[in-house]
Amino acid sequence: MEVASRSSPARRGPDRSLLVPTVLLCVYGFFSSLRPSEPFLTAYLLEPDKNLTETQVVNEIYPVWTYSYLALLLPVFLATDYVRYKPVLLLQAASLVATYAMLWRARGLAAMQLLEFLFGLATACDVGYFSYIYSVVDPAHYQRVTGYCRSVTLFGSAAGSLAGQLLLSVDGVKLEHLVIITLASAAVAFAPPWFLPMPRKSLFFHNSAADGDGERPRGSSHTDNDANDAESKTPMVPGAAGTGGGGTGPGAVLRALRDDLRRCYGRRPLLAWSAWWALATCGYYLIVNYNQALWEKVRPSLDYDIYNGYVETLSTLLGALAALLVGYLPVSWSRWGELALCVLSLLMAACVLTMALLRDIWVCYGSYVLFRITYMLLITVATFQIAASLNVQRYALVFGVNTFAALALQTLLTVVLVDSAGLGLDVFAQFIIYGAYFAIIAVIFLMAALCSWIRRRGQEETHHPEEEEVVLNSAPNGDASPCRQ
Numbered sequence: 001m002e003v004a005s006r007s008s009p010a011r012r013g014p015d016r017s018l019l020v021p022t023v024l025l026c027v028y029g030f031f032s033s034l035r036p037s038e039p040f041l042t043a044y045l046l047e048p049d050k051n052l053t054e055t056q057v058v059n060e061i062y063p064v065w066t067y068s069y070l071a072l073l074l075p076v077f078l079a080t081d082y083v084r085y086k087p088v089l090l091l092q093a094a095s096l097v098a099t100y101a102m103l104w105r106a107r108g109l110a111a112m113q114l115l116e117f118l119f120g121l122a123t124a125c126d127v128g129y130f131s132y133i134y135s136v137v138d139p140a141h142y143q144r145v146t147g148y149c150r151s152v153t154l155f156g157s158a159a160g161s162l163a164g165q166l167l168l169s170v171d172g173v174k175l176e177h178l179v180i181i182t183l184a185s186a187a188v189a190f191a192p193p194w195f196l197p198m199p200r201k202s203l204f205f206h207n208s209a210a211d212g213d214g215e216r217p218r219g220s221s222h223t224d225n226d227a228n229d230a231e232s233k234t235p236m237v238p239g240a241a242g243t244g245g246g247g248t249g250p251g252a253v254l255r256a257l258r259d260d261l262r263r264c265y266g267r268r269p270l271l272a273w274s275a276w277w278a279l280a281t282c283g284y285y286l287i288v289n290y291n292q293a294l295w296e297k298v299r300p301s302l303d304y305d306i307y308n309g310y311v312e313t314l315s316t317l318l319g320a321l322a323a324l325l326v327g328y329l330p331v332s333w334s335r336w337g338e339l340a341l342c343v344l345s346l347l348m349a350a351c352v353l354t355m356a357l358l359r360d361i362w363v364c365y366g367s368y369v370l371f372r373i374t375y376m377l378l379i380t381v382a383t384f385q386i387a388a389s390l391n392v393q394r395y396a397l398v399f400g401v402n403t404f405a406a407l408a409l410q411t412l413l414t415v416v417l418v419d420s421a422g423l424g425l426d427v428f429a430q431f432i433i434y435g436a437y438f439a440i441i442a443v444i445f446l447m448a449a450l451c452s453w454i455r456r457r458g459q460e461e462t463h464h465p466e467e468e469e470v471v472l473n474s475a476p477n478g479d480a481s482p483c484r485q
Contacts, residue, residue: 021136022145024192028089029129031189032096033156036164039308043301044175044290050107058293058427059420061112066414068120068164070407076124077400084200085132089193092125096133097190100183104176109123127400135199151320158316159187199331218320239408264390264398269334272448273382274402276341279441281406284375286413286434287352291368293427299361307365315369319376326380333385338449340381344374347440353435356428413437 037044044050045057050063080088095118102115133145160182167173167181265271293306299306331340351371355364384397417420417430425433 012158013410018145021126021133022148024196025129025133025145025149028093028189028192029149029153030156030159031192032093033153034160034163034185035157035182036160036167036185037100037182038157039161039164039312040168040175040301040306041179042296043272043306043308044179045112046296046301047175049176050112052109052112054293054296055420055424056109057112058290059418059424060109060292061116062289063414063419064113065117065120065123066285066407066411067380068117069098069123070404070411072121072124073400073404073407075128076121077127080103080125080128080131081329084198085128085135086155086193086196086198088125089132090129090190092122092128093124093186093190093193095119095125096186100179100186104179104183131200132196136197154316154320156315158320161309161312161316163309165307165313168309169305186303220368237319260394260397261401265383270386270390272338272445273385274398275346276441276445277379277382277386277402278405278409279436279444280345280375280378281403282409282413283348283352283434283437283441285368285410286378287368287371289452290418290427290430291364294355294431295361295364297427298359298364311365311368315372318369319372321332322373322377323380326377326384333381337381337385338445338452341378342442342445342449344378345438348374349435349438349442352431352438356431356435359428 041058045052045061046054076088099115099118099122102111102118106112106115130146130149133149163181164178167178168175265274295306295308333340348371351367351374354367358364383399386402390398417425417433
């Protein structure tokens with residue numbers, strides 16, 4: 001009895017420490033994602049009161065988000081770890097409040113461009129949301145808490161889209177009122193981060209030898225079964241390995257990050273999944289950013305009822321369901337992954353081209369839903385395949401680099417195709433090119449799948465002569481036995 005009474009608090013302690021930050025993060029994630037105005041942003045900006053043209057919205061305002069996100073991602077990524085997450089969550093919350101306050105009251109091209117910059121800052125701060133939990137809870141709970149936080153953000157996004165559509169279709173509210181509700185939701189989300197406990201450590205800059213030693217066995221328990229990945233599970237920062245406190249300065253951290261990138265991307269499977277991640281995420285961002293502009297051209301909101309909210313809700317929920325079902329698919333992703341990436345990327349290309357060429361709103365809606373489901377399924381597989389052999393420090397780094405690569409490519413395409421300083425193409429021409437872009441991704445991974453098949457065949461053939469030699473030597477009179485065991 002005495003032993004039980006002593007061990008019981010030890011079991012309850014981690015749960016109590018986990019509860020408060022998890023609940024606060026879930027509340028923050030839900031209300032920061034609850035945006036009823038989001039599916040109708042383009043329609044709202046094109047209202048006469050805003051005094052903006054479609055060309056200004058598509059070619060001069062929306063590209064600012066891409067540029068600011070790219071420019072801020074790396075500084076925010078490093079600053080997030082240096083200031084230990086909580087200040088970045090507060091900065092994100094404040095940026096969202098400022099974004100929707102400006103969306104409600106501000107007018108003119110310059111103000112909307114500043115709004116997009118603030119939203120780019122808020123998006124770049126997303127890294128703080130999922131990184132925070134890794135510094136305050138036991139590594140054994142990483143998967144469960146990450147699932148909670150990711151699920152509640154998806155639910156908040158779906159609930160916001162559905163609420164916006166119902167308020168618009170059933171009650172006939174103005175789009176401006178949806179913006180006010182979104183602002184109120186952002187204001188509610190501003191409160192929870194203030195009550196989060198301040199982490200004593202972080203992954204890179206504030207990681208002591210004691211912390212690393214204390215957490216490695218628990219955090220590595222799910223992945224240390226692969227002996228080939230033993231090197232990838234060593235601590236990233238020299239100071240974390242016990243080399244002294246001076247090893248965790250900015251210079252040492254950057255050198256450690258550089259060395260880790262070489263190790264991680266030197267392995268072919270991780271490089272292949274990361275390449276698809278970056279290429280497909282670039283295209284996904286472009287489609288999600290400009291799909292409302294295409295729908296507005298197909299079915300103008302000033303003349304017809306629009307159902308963007310229902311479409312966003314359905315695509316989000318079905319995409320989340322597809323991501324959930326990935327774990328139950330009887331697929332050997334290590335063997336057939338590249339071929340699956342080829343086939344499903346081709347399906348995504350077909351969805352995008354269908355939207356651009358048929359120009360029927362219901363076809364556009366259906367193609368967009370199928371596109372998002374396919375992307376969410378594959379990005380979940382890619383996330384798992386990348387993270388399976390990496391510790392938490394490395395997959396935070398790899399995911400950040402993959403996102404940066406996607407944004408860099410997206411910025412290039414935006415400058416060339418979308419920005420008025422470049423070609424400034426109309427949205428239909430853009431989507432035709434985006435469809436061709438996904439078709440190119442499919443061709444790339446078809447070639448990769450063929451190379452993998454040829455390599456496997458070569459390895460199998462190199463083993464046959466040895467097998468034949470063993471059989472010949474074991475058969476009487478040197479004759480090969482007709483039955484191989």
